[in-house]
Amino acid sequence: xxxxxxxxxxxxxxxxxxxxxxxxxxxxxxxxxxxxxxxxxxxxxxxxxxxxxxxxxxxxxxxxxxxxxxxxxxxxxxxxxxxxxxxxxxxxxxxxxxxxxxxxxxxxxxxxxxxxxxxxxxxxxxxxxxxxxxxxxxxxxxxxxxxxxxxxxxxxxxxxxxxxxxxxxxxxxxxxxxxxxxxxxxxxxxxxxxxxxxxxxxxxxxxxxxxxxxxxxxxxxxxxxxxxxxxxxxxxxxxxxxxxxxxxxxxxxxxxxxxxx
Numbered sequence: 001x002x003x004x005x006x007x008x009x010x011x012x013x014x015x016x017x018x019x020x021x022x023x024x025x026x027x028x029x030x031x032x033x034x035x036x037x038x039x040x041x042x043x044x045x046x047x048x049x050x051x052x053x054x055x056x057x058x059x060x061x062x063x064x065x066x067x068x069x070x071x072x073x074x075x076x077x078x079x080x081x082x083x084x085x086x087x088x089x090x091x092x093x094x095x096x097x098x099x100x101x102x103x104x105x106x107x108x109x110x111x112x113x114x115x116x117x118x119x120x121x122x123x124x125x126x127x128x129x130x131x132x133x134x135x136x137x138x139x140x141x142x143x144x145x146x147x148x149x150x151x152x153x154x155x156x157x158x159x160x161x162x163x164x165x166x167x168x169x170x171x172x173x174x175x176x177x178x179x180x181x182x183x184x185x186x187x188x189x190x191x192x193x194x195x196x197x198x199x200x201x202x203x204x205x206x207x208x209x210x211x212x213x214x215x216x217x218x219x220x221x222x223x224x225x226x227x228x229x230x231x232x233x234x235x236x237x238x239x240x241x242x243x244x245x246x247x248x249x250x251x252x253x254x255x256x257x258x259x260x261x
Contacts, residue, residue, distance in 0.1 A: 010143075017034060023197070024053070024057050032073055035047060035073065049074075049079050050071070051083075051084060052067070052070060054085060054088065054091040055090045055094065055198070055199035055201070057201075058201065058228070059178075059199050059200070059201030059202060060195075060199070061090075061095055064095070064106050067083075067102060067107070068107055072107065080130070080133065081107055083102075083103060085111050085114050086112065086114035086117050087201075088111065088114055090171045090175055090200050093175050093199075094175055095198075103127070104129035109129055110129070111129070112126060115158060118167060118245075119245075120158075123155065123161070125155075173246045173248075174248065175198075175199060175200050175244075177200070177244035177248040178199065178200040178242075178244045180250060180254075181202050181244065181257070184254075185257070189261040190210065191207070193205070200244045201243050202243075203224060205238070206237065206238060206240055207237055208237065208238055209236070210259065211240065213259050213260070221240045221242075222243075223238050224241045225239070
């Protein structure tokens, strides 16, 4: 789990327990199996919350029914439900669902609504759908160092972000360029997709010679842990993460594909 243990630190020692995933998504069966390890009244620990990410760390998305299947299990055990929405705009754009259908209508209590990865500068918001859980939010925010002078200048970005559907227009633009990239990588060349995704993150398996060509042309690539491919990499291949944005152009994608193809 990323962020140097921040979740356990900020929660005063709660333990994060991961759920087996496929392309970034947890299945209800996998969640149920993990929850069964902590029966009520046991001494192994008490589950208190479910956190899921949409769009996921691997570029895939949950549809509303998939979210609801997970939150139903959580609610049956009295767990709060948090959705990490750092790329929430991309998830909404990819699924065609409404924000409500992906969150409170599907059983989500808290949404981390991200703007930073969709055109804003360091702008994130907490959206609470469960009023009974609001009582200590301000205190927790201040304890985490998120109550600071002039924060309104950061928060003001949401005014423009949400006006006239800008956030979804930018997310759709990023998703479209990612799909263009995926389509190019589905060809018969030496580069290939690591797995299919729906949002603006694309994971590609590239020959190291192609990676060198991109870097020689002035590009930068973020190499991803090979374990994500389950040993399906060749000796001269690496897995890389490619992320498109609202500002990525079709010509830039074609230029990249010409370098790796």
